[in-house]
Amino acid sequence: MAKYLLLIFIILSAASFFVSNALLVVKTDHLADLEEDHQELSESYEMMVGSQQLYIDELKNLSMSLSSLKSERDKLEEENLRMGELNSSLDNSLFGLENLLGVEHQTNIDPLRAEQLTIEANKRLFFLHxxxxxxxxxxxxxxxxxxxxxxxxxxxxxxxxxxxxxxxxxxxxxxxxxxxxxxxxxxxxxxxxxxxxxxxxxxxxxxxxxxxxxxxxxxxxxxxxxxxxxxxxxxxxxxxxxxxxxxxxxxxxxxEPFLSWNITNFDSLFTKVKGVKWASLKEMYPLNQHSQLLQ
Incomplete structure (x- = not known):
């Protein structure tokens, strides 16, 4: 009787061993599949996170570029406004310089006219010094x-x-x-x-x-x-x-004529003071204020 019981125990143990081993193999394979799936999911997640971060960085760069462009645009608008004010001020100054020099007005003062007025003013200042x-x-x-x-x-x-x-x-x-x-x-x-x-x-x-x-x-x-x-x-x-x-x-x-002589009545001295041969200065300065330079 004892022999039969021992045989049955051995058979059941062996069957249990083989069944457990088969299940362990299945579980191991399944676990390996799960680990592989987890790895793939992790890699996919990392790719997704990396792509998202890339998009975030691109959006930041785009935002900074737009901000920079807006700043540059604002600077250009301010510069254009300033240049407009400067040109207006310069025009008024040059018209005032015409009045100061007592020369004929011109409707438009272009760079050539401005240069001529500047030369004329510098000549007078040289003589006045x-x-x-x-x-x-x-x-x-x-x-x-x-x-x-x-x-x-x-x-x-x-x-x-x-x-x-x-x-x-x-x-x-x-x-x-x-x-x-x-x-x-x-x-x-x-x-x-x-x-x-x-x-x-x-x-x-x-x-x-x-x-x-x-x-x-x-x-x-x-x-x-x-x-x-x-x-x-x-x-x-x-x-x-x-x-x-x-x-x-x-x-x-x-x-006496020298006391009141200045840039506004510049030519008056050359007619009032007779004791100096002013004509010899013509090579240095056109004494006639209606000379070709300012016509």
Whole structure:
């Protein structure tokens, strides 16, 4: 009996082993299939995520490009607006320059016209810096003019070779054109006292006499409007003032037309002042304001 039971147990165990082994093989194969499917799904998911991220990056790049384009467009619109305002301002400035120069107006100011106006303005400014003009001092008044007079100290009739500006002692005195200091010191023989002589272009000189103080030295270059001294009462004088002369090739000429000479009445000097041969300047500057340059 025991033998039969043992045989049955062995048969059942063997059957159970083979069945379990078969099931294990099936489960293993199924698990392998599942793992393979999982791997494929994982790879597909990663591809999908990668593609999505690529789309996101592309969208970001596109958004940045659109933003950049909008910024560039806004800058261009601002630049166009600014250029329009600049052109309008430039047109107004050039029309104003025509008025300042006293030349004939043109309806349209093109680049050539603008260049001509600029050349004309620069020429005038060059001469206004080279030839004495304007007042040398902020004076109380003109106390004596150019021409014959009774000398206040000598008490005899002489030619007054300059203009006297009544001014308090210490009033600043300025150069009326670019130049070089020919002399700066006390000149006893002339009666001018402390005197400054400046040399300018085209044979002009200016004299500043009866000074209280001299701010420049001989040989020094000076520019128009530069402080050169202070008015005083030195030399042969009866009171504090500035004696101012303009000379051309050693000949004194009336300074009065030069006092009011400026860029707006530029051509007037060449007709008012007869002692200078202005015609010889024509090679450097067309004295006729209606010259071909500005027609």
């Amino acid at each position: 080279s030839i004495p003009n304007g007042v040398p001092i902020q004076a109380i008044r003109i106390s004596d003019k150019f021409g014959p007079r009774i000398h206040p100290v000598k008490k005899k009739r002489v030619v007054h070779q300059g203009i006297d500006f009544k001014a308090n002692r210490g009033t600043p005195v300025y150069a009326t054109a670019d130049g070089i200091v020919e002399y700066g010191g006390y000149n006893k023989r002339s009666g001018f006292g402390k005197l400054i002589i400046l040399q300018h272009n085209f044979g002009f000189k200016t004299y500043f006499a009866h000074l209280d103080a001299i701010k420049v030295k001989s040989g020094e270059f000076v520019s128009k409007g530069q402080l050169i001294g202070n008015s005083g009462n030195t030399g042969m004088t009866t009171g504090p003032h500035l004696h101012y002369e303009i000379r051309h090739l050693f000949t004194a000429i009336n300074p």
